[in-house]
Amino acid sequence: AGTQLCNSLGVTEFVGTSVGDTIGLVIASVDPMLVDVMKLGKYRSIGIIGGRTGAGPQIMAVDDAVKATNTEVISIELPRDTKGGAGHGDLIYIGAEDVSDARRAVEIALASLPKYFGDVYGSEAGHLEFQYSARASQCLEKAFGSPLGKAFGMTCAGPAAIGTVLADVAVKAANVDVVCYSSPGNGGTSFSNEVILIFTGDSGAVRQAVRAARAVGLKLLGALGSEPKSTTHPYI
Amino acid sequence: AGTQLCNSLGVTEFVGTSVGDTIGLVIASVDPMLVDVMKLGKYRSIGIIGGRTGAGPQIMAVDDAVKATNTEVISIELPRDTKGGAGHGDLIYIGAEDVSDARRAVEIALASLPKYFGDVYGSEAGHLEFQYSARASQCLEKAFGSPLGKAFGMTCAGPAAIGTVLADVAVKAANVDVVCYSSPGNGGTSFSNEVILIFTGDSGAVRQAVRAARAVGLKLLGALGSEPKSTTHPYI
Amino acid sequence: AGTQLCNSLGVTEFVGTSVGDTIGLVIASVDPMLVDVMKLGKYRSIGIIGGRTGAGPQIMAVDDAVKATNTEVISIELPRDTKGGAGHGDLIYIGAEDVSDARRAVEIALASLPKYFGDVYGSEAGHLEFQYSARASQCLEKAFGSPLGKAFGMTCAGPAAIGTVLADVAVKAANVDVVCYSSPGNGGTSFSNEVILIFTGDSGAVRQAVRAARAVGLKLLGALGSEPKSTTHPYI
Numbered sequence: 001a002g003t004q005l006c007n008s009l010g011v012t013e014f015v016g017t018s019v020g021d022t023i024g025l026v027i028a029s030v031d032p033m034l035v036d037v038m039k040l041g042k043y044r045s046i047g048i049i050g051g052r053t054g055a056g057p058q059i060m061a062v063d064d065a066v067k068a069t070n071t072e073v074i075s076i077e078l079p080r081d082t083k084g085g086a087g088h089g090d091l092i093y094i095g096a097e098d099v100s101d102a103r104r105a106v107e108i109a110l111a112s113l114p115k116y117f118g119d120v121y122g123s124e125a126g127h128l129e130f131q132y133s134a135r136a137s138q139c140l141e142k143a144f145g146s147p148l149g150k151a152f153g154m155t156c157a158g159p160a161a162i163g164t165v166l167a168d169v170a171v172k173a174a175n176v177d178v179v180c181y182s183s184p185g186n187g188g189t190s191f192s193n194e195v196i197l198i199f200t201g202d203s204g205a206v207r208q209a210v211r212a213a214r215a216v217g218l219k220l221l222g223a224l225g226s227e228p229k230s231t232t233h234p235y236i
Numbered sequence: 237a238g239t240q241l242c243n244s245l246g247v248t249e250f251v252g253t254s255v256g257d258t259i260g261l262v263i264a265s266v267d268p269m270l271v272d273v274m275k276l277g278k279y280r281s282i283g284i285i286g287g288r289t290g291a292g293p294q295i296m297a298v299d300d301a302v303k304a305t306n307t308e309v310i311s312i313e314l315p316r317d318t319k320g321g322a323g324h325g326d327l328i329y330i331g332a333e334d335v336s337d338a339r340r341a342v343e344i345a346l347a348s349l350p351k352y353f354g355d356v357y358g359s360e361a362g363h364l365e366f367q368y369s370a371r372a373s374q375c376l377e378k379a380f381g382s383p384l385g386k387a388f389g390m391t392c393a394g395p396a397a398i399g400t401v402l403a404d405v406a407v408k409a410a411n412v413d414v415v416c417y418s419s420p421g422n423g424g425t426s427f428s429n430e431v432i433l434i435f436t437g438d439s440g441a442v443r444q445a446v447r448a449a450r451a452v453g454l455k456l457l458g459a460l461g462s463e464p465k466s467t468t469h470p471y472i
Numbered sequence: 473a474g475t476q477l478c479n480s481l482g483v484t485e486f487v488g489t490s491v492g493d494t495i496g497l498v499i500a501s502v503d504p505m506l507v508d509v510m511k512l513g514k515y516r517s518i519g520i521i522g523g524r525t526g527a528g529p530q531i532m533a534v535d536d537a538v539k540a541t542n543t544e545v546i547s548i549e550l551p552r553d554t555k556g557g558a559g560h561g562d563l564i565y566i567g568a569e570d571v572s573d574a575r576r577a578v579e580i581a582l583a584s585l586p587k588y589f590g591d592v593y594g595s596e597a598g599h600l601e602f603q604y605s606a607r608a609s610q611c612l613e614k615a616f617g618s619p620l621g622k623a624f625g626m627t628c629a630g631p632a633a634i635g636t637v638l639a640d641v642a643v644k645a646a647n648v649d650v651v652c653y654s655s656p657g658n659g660g661t662s663f664s665n666e667v668i669l670i671f672t673g674d675s676g677a678v679r680q681a682v683r684a685a686r687a688v689g690l691k692l693l694g695a696l697g698s699e700p701k702s703t704t705h706p707y708i
Contacts, residue, residue, distance in 0.1 A: 009691045013637045021597045021696055023633050031643045037653035038636070050633025052558060052598060052665060077657035079632060079665035080427075084320030084556030086288060089665040091632040091656055125257045126288060160315060160327040161259050161286025164274070165249045171267045181273035184327055184426070185313035190656070190663040191426040191552075193288060193315035193325040219245045224257055316663075320556030322524060361493045362524060396551060396563040397495050397522025400510070401485045407503045417509035420563055420662070421549035427662040429524060429551035429561040455481045460493050 003110045015047075015106045018113040019231065021083070022051030022058060024106040028099040040074055043095030047071065047102035049109050052081050055088040056129050056154060057116035058109070062092050063139035065108040071096045073139045078190050086126050086158025086193035092139075117231040121218065125225035126193075128166075128217040129156040132210050132236045134203045144198045146179050151203035155213040156196040160184055162220045163195025166213040170197060173212030174205035210236055239346045251283075251342045254349040255467065257319070258287030258294060260342040264335040276310055279331030283307065283338035285345050288317050291324040292365050292390060293352035294345070298328050299375035301344040307332045309375045314426050322362050322394025322429035328375075353467040357454065361461035362429075364402075364453040365392040368446050368472045370439045380434045382415050387439035391449040392432040396420055398456045399431025402449040409448030412437035446472055475582045487519075487578045490585040491703065493555070494523030494530060496578040500571040512546055515567030519543065519574035521581050524553050527560040528601050528626060529588035530581070534564050535611035537580040543568045545611045550662050558598050558630025558665035564611075589703040593690065597697035598665075600638075600689040601628040604682050604708045606675045616670045618651050623675035627685040628668040632656055634692045635667025638685040642669060645684030646677035682708055 003018040015024035025048040030040060040046065049058050055078050066073055074093040081089030094109075096102035119130040133140065136152040146152045155170045157163035160183060167181060179198040182188030189196065199209060214236070221228045239254040251260035261284040266276060276282065285294050291314050302309055310329040317325030330345075332338035355366040369376065372388040382388045391406045393399035396419060403417060415434040418424030425432065435445060450472070457464045475490040487496035497520040502512060512518065521530050527550050538545055546565040553561030566581075568574035591602040605612065608624040618624045627642045629635035632655060639653060651670040654660030661668065671681060686708070693700045 009695055011637075011688055011691050013640075013688075014692060014695060017696055021631060023631060023692065023696055025633055025637050025692070027637065027640050031640050033643050033650045034639060034653065037650065038655075039658070048633045048636055050631045050636075050665075052631050075657075077632070077655055078663075079558070079656035079661070080316050080552050080663040081558055081631075081665040083558075086315070086317055086319075086325070089558070089631055089656075091636070091665075091667070093636075159257060159259060159286045159288050159317075159325055160313070161261055161284045164284055164286075164327070164329075165247075165261050165263065167270060168249075168263050168267050171269050178269050178273065181270065183274075183313055184315035184325075185311075186275070189315070191314075191316040193286075193317040193327075195327070216247055216249075219247050220250060220259065220261070223245055223250060224253055224259055316552050322551070322553055322555075322561070395493060395495060395522045395524050395553075395561055396549070397497055397520045400520055400522075400563070400565075401483075401497050401499065403506060404485075404499050404503050407505050414505045414509065417506065419510075419549055420551035420561075421547075422511070425551070427550075427552040429522075429553040429563075431563070452483055452485075455483050456486060456495065456497070459481055459486060460489055460495055 015103055016110045018110040019117045020051040020053035022113060024049055024110045026099055026103045045096045045099040045102050047094035047106040050091040052083050052089045055090040056131050057113055058090045059139055059143045060116040060131050061109040061112035063137045064112045065105040066139055067137045068108055069105040070101045071105040073142050076143045080190045080192055088192050114232045115235050118233045118235040120231045121228035123221055123225045123228045126158045126221055128221055128228055130210050130214050130236055132207055144180055146198055147200055150200045151206040153199045153206035153210045156194050157217055158194040160193050160195045166217050167197035169216045170209040170213040174208040176201035176205050176209045251339055252346045254346040255353045256287040256289040258349060260285055260346045262335055262339045281332045281335040281338050283330035283342040286327040288319050288325045291326040292367050293349055294326045295375055295379045296352040296367050297345040297348035299373045300348045301341040302375055303373045304344055305341040306337045307341040309378050312379045316426045316428055324428050350468045351471050354469045354471040356467045357464035359457060359461045359464045362394045362457055364457055364464055366446050366450050366472055368443055380416055382434055383436055386436045387442040389435045389442040389446045392430050393453055394430040396429050396431045402453050403431060403433035405452045406445040406449040410441035410444040412441050412445045487575060488582045490582040491589045492523040492525035494585060496521055496582045498571055498575045517568045517571040517574050519566035519578040522563040524555050524561045527562040528603050529585055530562045531611050531615045532588040532603050533581040533584035535609045536584045537577040538611055539609045540580055541577040542573045543577040545614050548615045552662045552664055560664050586704045587707050590705045590707040592703045593700035595693060595697045595700045598630045598693055600693055600700055602682050602686050602708055604679055616652055618670055619672055622672045623678040625671045625678040625682045628666050629689055630666040632665050632667045638689050639669035641688045642681040642685040646680040648673035648677050648681045
């Protein structure tokens with residue numbers, strides 16, 4: 001479950017792989033025939049992060065990557081995936097003036113990914129996901145409308161019913177403001193079996209809200225099956 | 237595959253679990269910040285039924301529950317799930333003036349669930365689902381537009397091709413009226429690999445139509461793999 | 473993984489089965505109550521092809537079938553499926569004046585299917601799909617808008633990130649014209665975890681573009697897990 005950065009494949013686009021069947025790629029100059037259909041705007045050099053499982057972890061990791069490099073998030077798409085699980089995969093395009101910046105952003109994202117899988121917990125019955133950032137950057141703003149530079153919190157669970165209770169627990173646990181709420185038939189989840197709450201506020205309050213929801217989520221998902229396990233190591 | 241009602245978890249929202257990785261929950265008073273985004277209307281006390289597999293069984297079980305309690309179905313959402321299978325999961329919110337009514341409705345739904353998984357048949361190739369009610373109540377009306385107080389019949393199969401034939405077999409087998417037809421690209425299935433037919437009519441005719449489709453469905457799904465098995469015990 | 477044509481089931485609608493949990497069926501005369509909801513237009517006799525895995529292979533196989541018979545494709549629907557994989561299933565209706573024509577078309581499609589699974593490659597991490605036709609017929613036109621009678625090429629991969637690079641590799645490898653590009657949040661994929669490129673041009677150029685993408689795709693998907701394997705035998 002670690003990150004591999006190497007280029008022994010002989011494919012110039014390849015950067016590396018990481019947790020969640022995630023692959024990192026770059027295209028130095030996207031063919032002109034594809035620029036419009038891919039909605040790349042002004043960019044021709046792009047980094048690509050995509051996985052079978054996740055979305056939250058990859059979005060957090062790319063948020064770190066764009067903070068640290070001269071790049072911008074172009075788009076974030078959320079397929080219905082997780083290899084038979086209740087959630088998403090992801091496809092994120094990162095734009096740069098120079099391909100070396102795109103490559104550096106992809107490397108940073110792949111390296112950050114194991115951290116952000118730390119509060120993704122799974123069992124045979126479903127999964128829980130929690131994310132926290134003291135200071136949201138452009139990827140979190142683009143994905144969820146979370147305010148730039150403010151604290152970011154996320155609670156998520158599948159089956160969705162558990163996610164509903166976690167949303168309520170989080171907002172009651174601390175003085176936070178709701179940024180968005182997504183449910184299977186209510187926009188934003190690509191029909192995944194999840195309820196997702198995004199919130200902001202004082203960073204201490206946001207972290208407290210996330211932790212309160214995590215404590216309840218581990219019990220509720222545990223009631224449906226075995227004890228949920230972290231994918232890597234909890235970080236919040 | 238039975239129902240568990242207990243509250244040794246120490247989570248006040250927890251009611252119990254049942255077949256299909258289904259969990260039953262209540263929130264005594266949903267936080268005011270969530271009432272609008274959750275589209276709860278006038279309700280603050282809610283019951284929640286959600287599972288990884290199903291939709292039909294949970295909708296039937298909640299239909300029983302709202303008949304028997306002073307509650308109302310607020311919403312029914314259908315994620316694309318079944319843990320790698322061809323169908324749905326579900327997320328149902330039930331509203332009540334008093335949380336004890338919401339809890340009672342959730343308990344009744346969880347207890348009814350094994351019955352309504354009885355005509356859900358599975359194999360490694362796909363699944364069949366049949367439901368029948370002599371008298372549809374508010375959950376069946378809300379989910380499918382089935383007329384209140386009239387008989388309700390449902391045929392469903394994945395892969396969807398089998399569901400198409402079952403729809404035709406059902407309407408030819410008895411004098412029934414089509415309420416709705418859903419297919420993967422035609423609304424109502426969240427891109428599940430199913431064709432679903434809902435019909436009404438005289439209760440004897442509806443049951444006859446369901447049984448005729450069931451006999452054909454078991455043969456067709458059986459042609460793709462092993463003999464389809466009931467999840468619990470057939471009830472129709 | 474072969475095709476079975478037989479009718480020992482005692483179900484008149486049954487034609488046979490093939491790769492991808494695909495079943496072939498016919499209805500001699502669809503019940504009048506279903507003709508409108510199924511959007512059959514002028515047809516009453518229909519052939520049905522539907523599977524849990526695929527879409528590309530079944531669309532190619534039906535393209536062959538309508539070329540060879542007096543039939544027309546009515547509709548192509550793409551559920552999100554592949555039994556926990558990253559892609560689609562499919563549901564295709566074929567119309568005919570006479571049920572014997574519909575049955576013949578379904579038989580041809582089932583028999584062609586193993587060929588078109590030949591350039592579908594899978595591993596535990598995802599899949600690759602490549603298709604090529606020197607001369608597109610009505611099913612490819614209806615599914616993708618590919619010009620009738622012209623060469624047809626398709627590259628596809630899940631996770632979608634790999635599909636993005638394959639699209640770029642294909643259009644750079646030869647002088648081809650883009651027909652359509654599909655990504656998870658960009659139309660056409662039912663939220664599958666795939667990027668799909670359809671292109672046309674001189675038949676030699678189209679084949680060259682497909683082969684160049686295939687060579688890269690096998691390396692990139694291989695970087696995420698074990699060596700991807702053909703479902704049957706490569707044909708391009």
